[in-house]
Amino acid sequence: MTNQTKASDFIRDIIAQDRKANKNEGRVITRFPPEPNGYLHIGHAKSICLNFEVAKENNGRCHLRFDDTNPTKEEEEYVQSIKEDVRWLGYDWGEHLFFASDYFDKLYEYGVHLIKTGKAYVCDLTADEIREYRGTLTEPGKESPYRKRSMAENLDLYERMRTGEFPDGTRVLRAKIDMASGNLNMRDPVIYRILHASHHRTGDSWCIYPMYDYTHPISDAVENISHSLCTLEFEDHRPLYDWTLDNLPVACHPQQIEFARLNLSFTVVSKRKLLRLVNEGFVDGWDDPRMPTLSGIRRRGYTPEAIRNFCERIGVAKRDSTVDVALLEHTVREDLNNRAPRSMAVLRPLKVVIENYPEGRVEELDAQNHPGNPDMGTRKVPFSRELYVERDDFMEEPPKKFYRLTPGREVRFRYAYFIKCERVVKDDKTGEIIELRCTYDSESRGGSAPDGRKVKATIHWVSAAHAIPAEIRLYDRLFVTENPEADKEKDFIENINSKSLEILTECRLEPSLANAAPGSLYQFERQGYFCADSKDSAAEKLVFNRTVTLRDSWAKIKGRGKS
Numbered sequence: 222m223t224n225q226t227k228a229s230d231f232i233r234d235i236i237a238q239d240r241k242a243n244k245n246e247g248r249v250i251t252r253f254p255p256e257p258n259g260y261l262h263i264g265h266a267k268s269i270c271l272n273f274e275v276a277k278e279n280n281g282r283c284h285l286r287f288d289d290t291n292p293t294k295e296e297e298e299y300v301q302s303i304k305e306d307v308r309w310l311g312y313d314w315g316e317h318l319f320f321a322s323d324y325f326d327k328l329y330e331y332g333v334h335l336i337k338t339g340k341a342y343v344c345d346l347t348a349d350e351i352r353e354y355r356g357t358l359t360e361p362g363k364e365s366p367y368r369k370r371s372m373a374e375n376l377d378l379y380e381r382m383r384t385g386e387f388p389d390g391t392r393v394l395r396a397k398i399d400m401a402s403g404n405l406n407m408r409d410p411v412i413y414r415i416l417h418a419s420h421h422r423t424g425d426s427w428c429i430y431p432m433y434d435y436t437h438p439i440s441d442a443v444e445n446i447s448h449s450l451c452t453l454e455f456e457d458h459r460p461l462y463d464w465t466l467d468n469l470p471v472a473c474h475p476q477q478i479e480f481a482r483l484n485l486s487f488t489v490v491s492k493r494k495l496l497r498l499v500n501e502g503f504v505d506g507w508d509d510p511r512m513p514t515l516s517g518i519r520r521r522g523y524t525p526e527a528i529r530n531f532c533e534r535i536g537v538a539k540r541d542s543t544v545d546v547a548l549l550e551h552t553v554r555e556d557l558n559n560r561a562p563r564s565m566a567v568l569r570p571l572k573v574v575i576e577n578y579p580e581g582r583v584e585e586l587d588a589q590n591h592p593g594n595p596d597m598g599t600r601k602v603p604f605s606r607e608l609y610v611e612r613d614d615f616m617e618e619p620p621k622k623f624y625r626l627t628p629g630r631e632v633r634f635r636y637a638y639f640i641k642c643e644r645v646v647k648d649d650k651t652g653e654i655i656e657l658r659c660t661y662d663s664e665s666r667g668g669s670a671p672d673g674r675k676v677k678a679t680i681h682w683v684s685a686a687h688a689i690p691a692e693i694r695l696y697d698r699l700f701v702t703e704n705p706e707a708d709k710e711k712d713f714i715e716n717i718n719s720k721s722l723e724i725l726t727e728c729r730l731e732p733s734l735a736n737a738a739p740g741s742l743y744q745f746e747r748q749g750y751f752c753a754d755s756k757d758s759a760a761e762k763l764v765f766n767r768t769v770t771l772r773d774s775w776a777k778i779k780g781r782g783k784s
């Protein structure tokens with residue numbers, strides 16, 4: 222979609238009005254502020270798309286700012302992955318890459334300013350005592366006995382907190398606001414804490430670190446942000462955001478606007494929980510193709526265009542809701558349908574011998590790469606006496622409405638011939654079906670019989686001698702329940718789908734796939750969309766991930782109708 226046709230939403234409306242009123246001289250600067258404590262997930266994509274798109278639509282810009290105030294949980298690895306993921310989504314922050322840690326000096330100085338203006342004090346209560354004194358939603362808090370400390374004493378203690386004189390947790394700097402406020406966030410919130418921990422960027426320069434609620438508005442103001450878009454859980458923090466900026470000599474006071482975060486059915490989007498899946502071995506790393514992380518879905522074969530379309534489709538609203546993961550899958554399917562060339566792959570092979578086809582003969586048949594797009598051209602597919610078909614495409618005693626292979630039945634082999642199943646060969650001992658003996662109608666080349674007779678099914682196949690062996694990984698949803706976090710009494714891990722990964726090692730691909738580059742996407746006819754695995758696939762051993770099935774198979778099971 223072009224910018225002109227993009228649907229509006231309450232945030233875009235606010236920004237349009239602000240521009241009309243020439244607020245901030247019409248400037249629109251947004252930011253995406255991840256904490257580098259994990260990999261980005263599909264929820265973050267919503268925020269990234271919103272911030273970067275809104276900036277683009279208004280000839281503004283969007284900053285990438287790492288909110289790195291929590292040294293014990295943050296790592297350089299996460300910084301790198303976040304940059305990679307934002308770029309992959311198609312967004313460019315240009316030279317506007319920032320770190321909250323770049324502002325540590327300024328943040329400290331502003332602490333001094335607050336003390337000097339009587340708006341902050343050093344408090345010696347323990348964390349537990351602070352909690353106790355804070356009160357509850359129904360009861361006002363109690364003032365700390367340290368609230369009346371003199372400015373000189375506060376300045377001295379704050380300075381000594383910084384120079385490392387005190388152990389962790391012994392003192393904090395608190396904003397002096399209102400212990401009786403109806404908003405708990407305004408009851409003298411902690412703005413600096415002592416933490417003797419090495420920071421991934423500032424090393425051991427600091428042993429006090431600013432809190433998020435204090436850091437965020439200041440970082441926004443320093444960067445001249447016009448609209449600070451964040452998720453709804455920060456709504457109650459907005460008064461503190463505004464208080465902080467109202468009480469500091471900052472040149473700009475950005476407007477915080479909250480929107481609903483993205484929740485997806487059958488999915489968990491919380492870095493803390495995703496980290497557990499990784500650490501406890503339920504998945505094979507942050508980029509496991511079952512993960513809702515951007516690196517996981519990239520490896521799975523989702524494209525940035527599909528993710529951007531999805532984010533546009535779900536829109537931006539003020540109320541929390543859960544989006545059906547089927548919508549995401551549908552968007553991916555739609556995108557891949559347009560771009561993925563078709564090919565044939567047999568996932569669970571069953572040997573077929575065409576008894577009346579000459580031994581040693583090979584025909585190169587023409588196959589279309591895309592039914593709806595002739596520009597994608599054609600390719601040659603070898604046909605010979607021995608082929609593989611899908612085990613599922615044969616039934617010895619078929620139910621009604623099974624039109625595929627069964628003894629005595631003729632079907633069409635895609636791009637090839639009419640082929641009739643004559644006999645089944647079974648293992649003497651186990652009774653297992655090991656081969657089908659068939660005949661072909663040499664007049665039906667290309668898939669139609671000169672006498673006009675019809676067949677009811679067309680199936681895919683590969684030539685046994687030419688086929689390329691491959692491993693194919695079939696993924697299913699990682700959780701079996703629609704809302705894996707619904708039951709607060711229960712660990713969400715209990716809702717994991719133990720069958721979320723099936724590895725097929727005997728697959729056979731048509732030879733044109735021999736050079737499939739890691740990351741390349743295909744539709745394997747009748748089987749779904751697949752992507753050559755970016756980590757494990759190599760010319761010596763091809764590995765494909767199923768990106769998405771051709772249809773919403775869960776909708777059928779649950780009777781929710783077609784997608």
Ligand code: ATP
Binds near residue numbers: 253267268450482
């Ligand atoms: P998580 O809950 O996964 O830990 P977070 O909010 O702590 O996420 P941050 O790194 O602080 O993660 O998030 C960066 C930005 O992304 C924030 O502005 C946040 O509001 C936004 N964001 C995070 N999760 C979602 C979501 N599910 N939907 C929309 N925006 C989100």
Ligand code: MG
Binds near residue numbers: 256
């Ligand atoms: Mg956070």
